[in-house]
Amino acid sequence: MSTGLLLILTFAVCICLGMPIAFALGCTVVVGAATVPGLSFMTIMQTSFAAIDSFTLVAIPFFILAGEIMLKGGLSEKLIEFCQVCVGNKRGSLGIVAVIACMIFSAISGSGPATVAAIGGLLIPAMKEDGYDEGFTCSLIAAAGSMGPVIPPSILFIMYAVVTGISVTDLFIAGVLPGIVMAACLCVFCYVIARKKKYGKLDQPPFDIKDFFRALKKAIWALLVPVIILGGIYGGFFTPTEAAIVACVYALIVSLFIYKDLKIKDLPQIFISTGSTTGYCLAFVGAAQVLGKLLAMMKVPATITDLLVSFTDSKIVVLLLLNIVLLIIGCFMEPVSSILIFGTLMSSIAAAFGVDPIHFGVIMIVNLVIGMCTPPVGINMFVAAGVGGIKPENMFKWLFPCIAVLIVALLIITYIPAISLGLFSIFG
Template identity: 45%
Template sequence: MTAFVLFGSFALLLLLSVPIGIALGLATLITIIYSGSLPLEFLAQGLVTSVDSFPLLAVPFFILAGEIMGKGGVSDRLFNFANTIVGNKTGGFAIAAILTCMFFAAISGSGPATVAAVGGIMIPAMVKRGYDKRFATAVVCAAGSLGVIIPPSIPMVIYGVVGTTSIGDLFIAGILPGIFVGLALIVWAYIYSKKKGYKGQTEKSTWKGFVEAGWEAKWALLVPVIILGGIYGGIFTPTEAAVIAVVYVLFAGLVFYRELKIRDLPKIIVNAALTTATVLVIIGTATAFGRILTIEQIPTQIANAMLSISENPIVIILLITLLLLIIGCFMDTVAAIIIVTPVFLPIATNLGYDPVHFGIIMVVNLAIGFITPPLGVNLFVGSGISGLSIESLSRAIIPFFVAMVLTLILITFVPHISLLFLGR
């Protein structure tokens, strides 16, 4: 009955359009009052203790680094570099947009931030080149999901904290899966462009143009090298890497590119602070929500229920995947990771899955939620940029959704994709 009150009140609050962080907190409070077994202070204590974590300091710093890079002229340079590689191919602009999102994902750690930074430039440019607006917007929305798969990734930080798993290992493990997802999106973009006759630019790519564009974008391209190289080389922790990323991109924007002005910093800091506050509220309330689940032994009951259906590892992992895809449609990624990790991680490890590999499976699963309504945050950002309705955009995104799900299945059943660089 306690579980019914907890999930029932949460679902009702979501239906009433209550923000997810507030809905989680109110559902927890209602359950505490109903059960009478916990003091009301439990929620307040959870809000404080859940964010009292050194690794979580990486979250606000990666958010700030993404905000700075988004305003510092990075998107233009990354696109120019990508365009010199594929711009003259069939569907060149669409493929260049996906590559730009992949590059930007290695900087921002956020899906919506990637869509906002790249979409503002690429969607109008693609429409001007004759691309259908629905397709152009869907391309950027789908590729924006790579923001949480390709490291650095805020959801990976959250999973690492909740699942007591190495964040550095998760970052390394996310590289190849992110590339695989990006390639799957590129394949569909090429097929669709071929069908519609979307030609590339008439100018041929030259080594000189490639080198010049690469040199112009070098400061942006160095960010993931510094972050991942420093972590994997044992020079600094992921949290320290986030701080270094902020200092580096601030210096690059002000001194190297000179498109970032001192007067822009207050607005950037305010935006980053608002985003951080939203994330931390969700982390706090989701943690309290998750502790109620643990106290009521709901994860154990769910695990037993799943194992009663089948003991076949393939069936169990497919059930978990299906549940995660459904959860991603309705719940914020950060909240979902905090709540379901204690439920599914023990099941996955008992099935023989490496915790790092399972973390990648979970992040890719929930990344697909960025393009699936009703939550579909990337769709809302893309809709705001293009002016298209969510309904229209949702139909256009279906082929990209299928491509991402097929890649997810590949990543799930071929652990080597995630664990190759870790030597496991």
């Protein structure tokens, strides 16, 4: 039996036995150390420790904590009211408000499920009351929540940066316009469907400048979060890790003393939730880095690249094939483990065909977040269904068209690199 087949079989058996993916990876690299020449158990320990001993990774728990605080701190209500005033009275306005609110909240929380829960908890009931089909409503919110890990700050970008050695700041810059493209596609889709199905009662007040400034005054503290975080990073005032700490302090002050929706008694549960999520993310890192080293020693990236070259030398075709593979992976694995297992391999293949590593990082993340909406393991789908009080299968009629819209956005992002790289002329 070849070494590669033995490793695949080890990983598959561990997963079938119900072992957590992080432990399954650990078992796989142990088998690799026993069978691959040049990879010792000492190398495994050194590589694992070096992967976890990273200043960049410190940003993850703080961004998670900031998102949890803001989720409980009442920021979503102010954002929704502000978006409603901006959109005004038009067919499909409430659906468009949902998409825009998700986009703004994504720049605050950096999490897809958190965005779905925060915005969906308020707007799903409101959209149902406004005459929207409940399946359409939940599907739209689930799809819009996928912007959470794309628009910075993004935990997935941090994980990808750790795996590939790319600058987190560069990835954050690259994620802004792709997130806006996803939002624009969903807004157009919502508007077209709302006109066709006559969703919405058109009883919202028209745009009024006085209402705009009143809503802006209420929402300004929430809207300043992404400005402070991203402005500080891009302006060179602090690193992404330091920005995460600033975000936590700012979120606490705003939630406790300005909006006053967060209570001191809520903090222990927030810390527990943050610790649980952080532990889940970091459990993969050490084993995944060893797996990447193992694959490199076995020349897997080079072998796959040679195979693709023998099939085609077109970057367009290779990007299409990588998109298809990543979409399939995203349907069955959650994004963190997908990045840590496949990030190094995929980025090496893309680089061999001349794809900019930052551009490919955006492509990979967008692919994987689309998987957060798809059955059988799409967490956004389940969160939206839970918030909307419907069965996930009742969403399928509208969920797959929403996914198709996101795939259109993905293709635009894939084949127009300037969308990901254009801001570098300003901030790079």
